[in-house]
Structure formats: C-alpha cells, structure tokens
Amino acid sequence: xxxxxxxxxxxxxxxxxxxxxxxxxxxxxxxxxxxxxxxxxxxxxxxxxxxxxxxxxxxxxxxxxxxxxxxxxxxxxxxxxxxxxxxxxxxxxxxxxxxxxxxxxxxxxxxxxxxxxxxxxxxxxxxxxxx
Numbered sequence: 616x617x618x619x620x621x622x623x624x625x626x627x628x629x630x631x632x633x634x635x636x637x638x639x640x641x642x643x644x645x646x647x648x649x650x651x652x653x654x655x656x657x658x659x660x661x662x663x664x665x666x667x668x669x670x671x672x673x674x675x676x677x678x679x680x681x682x683x684x685x686x687x688x689x690x691x692x693x694x695x696x697x698x699x700x701x702x703x704x705x706x707x708x709x710x711x712x713x714x715x716x717x718x719x720x721x722x723x724x725x726x727x728x729x730x731x732x733x734x735x736x737x738x739x740x741x742x743x744x745x746x
Contacts, residue, residue, distance in 0.1 A: 645676075645724060645739055653742040656714040661689075664710040664741075666724065668693075673728040676708050684720040686743045689713045714745040 643654070645666035656662060668675050678688060690711040695704075712722070719742065726737035 648739050648741075650738065651740040651742065653744065655744045655746065656686075658714055658717060658745060660714045662712050662714075664712070664724075665694075665707050666710075666739075667705050668708050668726070669705045674726055675729070677725045677727060677729070678710070679723040679725065681720060684722065685715040685718045685745055686712050686720045686722060687715060688722070712743075714743065717745050719744050 642663045642665055645664050654662065666676055680686070680688065688710050690709075692709045694707045694709055721740055721742045724739045724741070725735040727735040
C-alpha cells in the first residue's frame with residue numbers, strides 16, 4: 616500500500632510540474648517586428664512583449680489602445696540590461712497583455728519622446744484576434 620501512495624504522490628507532483636510549465640507566458644520581442652503583426656489568442660490568455668528603450672535620451676514606448684479593446688495591458692515594467700553601472704544604457708520595457716472577450720483589436724506601440732506630437736517613424740501595430 617505504501618508503494619501505491621508514493622506512486623500517486625509522484626504522479627501528482629509530475630502532473631503539477633507539467634501544468635506549471637505549460638502555463639508560462641509566451642514572450643514576443645517587439646524589436647524583431649517590422650511594422651505590423653497579427654497574433655491569435657484564446658480568451659483569458661496572457662502574452663508578454665519585450666522591447667528595447669532608452670528613456671535617458673527622452674525616447675520611450677507609448678501605447679495606444681482603442682477604448683473598447685478586448686485586449687488589456689495589465690502590467691508594464693522596466694528591466695535593466697546586464698551592463699550595471701553604465702549611464703544611459705538601454706533598458707527593456709516588458710508589457711503583459713491579457714485577452715478578454717472574443718473579437719479583434721489593434722494596439723499601437725510608438726517609440727518617441729513624450730512631447731512629440733508628430734507621427735513617430737518607429738511604430739509597431741499588433742493586431743489581436745481573440746477566439
């Protein structure tokens with residue numbers, strides 16, 4: 616009977632580990648996207664975007680989301696690069712988005728200075744399809 620209990624516990628641990636690994640967030644590098652990309656998500660699915668920025672020069676990424684968008688940016692964080700102590704070194708912005716209801720929505724990422732009103736030359740559009 617002890618062997619059966621240990622076997623069941625071992626299987627439960629293995630299944631839990633597999634389930635945890637399958638839920639890891641997928642990461643998309645915005646630096647590798649030319650101008651526009653379409654991404655399909657399921658309702659409730661999360662996705663992370665990483666993109667290089669250098670806010671010490673005044674440039675950073677700004678997002679534009681339609682008011683009724685079924686995709687929400689639920690977190691934005693900044694990660695320093697490996698070059699600790701280097702003044703003005705680039706950073707990485709990390710955006711976590713979550714799919715809401717079924718439908719389509721486009722989020723625009725603009726690399727510009729906060730005071731610029733002219734359309735930026737470095738724009739990336741992500742078209743989301745939630746099914």
